[in-house]
Amino acid sequence: MNLPAPPPELRFEDVTVRFAGLTALGAVSFTVVPGSVHALIGPNGAGKSTCFNVLSGLYRPESGRVRLGDTELTGLAPHRVAALGVARTFQNIVTTEGTVADNLMLGRHALTRAGFAASALRLPGAVREQRAHRERTREIAELTGLGAHFDTPVALLSYGDRKRVEFARALCLEPRVLLLDEPVAGMNGAERDRTAEVIGTVRAQLGLTVLLVEHDMGLVMRLADEVTVLDFGRTVAHGTPDEIRHHPEVLRAYLGTPGEISAPGEFTAPGRTTAPGEDSV
Numbered sequence: 001m002n003l004p005a006p007p008p009e010l011r012f013e014d015v016t017v018r019f020a021g022l023t024a025l026g027a028v029s030f031t032v033v034p035g036s037v038h039a040l041i042g043p044n045g046a047g048k049s050t051c052f053n054v055l056s057g058l059y060r061p062e063s064g065r066v067r068l069g070d071t072e073l074t075g076l077a078p079h080r081v082a083a084l085g086v087a088r089t090f091q092n093i094v095t096t097e098g099t100v101a102d103n104l105m106l107g108r109h110a111l112t113r114a115g116f117a118a119s120a121l122r123l124p125g126a127v128r129e130q131r132a133h134r135e136r137t138r139e140i141a142e143l144t145g146l147g148a149h150f151d152t153p154v155a156l157l158s159y160g161d162r163k164r165v166e167f168a169r170a171l172c173l174e175p176r177v178l179l180l181d182e183p184v185a186g187m188n189g190a191e192r193d194r195t196a197e198v199i200g201t202v203r204a205q206l207g208l209t210v211l212l213v214e215h216d217m218g219l220v221m222r223l224a225d226e227v228t229v230l231d232f233g234r235t236v237a238h239g240t241p242d243e244i245r246h247h248p249e250v251l252r253a254y255l256g257t258p259g260e261i262s263a264p265g266e267f268t269a270p271g272r273t274t275a276p277g278e279d280s281v
């Protein structure tokens, strides 16, 4: 398979976001290497979701900028950011209706050229386009392990499969950058393993950049090439998963005191252990 051109570098530069005096992000900077999996971790309230909301155009920062290659994303509306190839998933499942195929076709909406009237009248060009989109959605379903469920109503799927429908729907936008917000939250051990495998496959086959927010440190250690750690809206560490595991500031942020982390499962914020099958918060 020919890989598409690598996505541009994603840069988050000195981004500050305040909510009524609370500094959610204070001059946060990090760079995501094209084609890498980059994890953003930190205890509750560290600013991870705020980063995603700035990146996807939901929040406008007070200062700083976000750039994808030479393109400025700062302050663009979410649909413009999406059109530039940045897709995201949300922590909570939003899909409850229709089949897997229906939901993936919704994900193709932004790429559909034929107008409503041409589609409704089933004009030949519109029919051809719909067929091509449907073929591509089937490929994406196969890639994400949903091929056997393509025509199944989403409501009948397991929790893990439904979460993967969200993931597949984001891929239907043909993104260059994929923002995954807690992709394995609430899954059991087997579902987590399956999703980790799928994320790895997708990244390898589509050559995407993946920015991942996740509390499951097993998944972060397994998938990430680089990790940025936030605490109270500041970047406290940046490095490879192995460097991060032993970083004194990270241990302080997660455990409150310098210490030793011996297993990935212990690498969680106080009061927030994420045993397999438990909902991580």
Ligand SMILES: Nc1ncnc2c1ncn2[C@@H]1O[C@H](COP(=O)(O)OP(=O)(O)OP(=O)(O)O)[C@@H](O)[C@H]1O
Pocket: 019, 022, 023, 024, 042, 043, 044, 045, 046, 047, 048, 049, 050, 051, 281
């Ligand atoms: N819309 C908002 N209005 C006011 N405060 C907000 C808003 N969004 C986030 N915050 C605050 O900003 C800080 C960072 O929140 P954020 O949700 O980005 O953290 P997080 O790292 O994603 O946490 P979690 O792991 O719990 O999802 C928190 O103190 C939060 O209460």
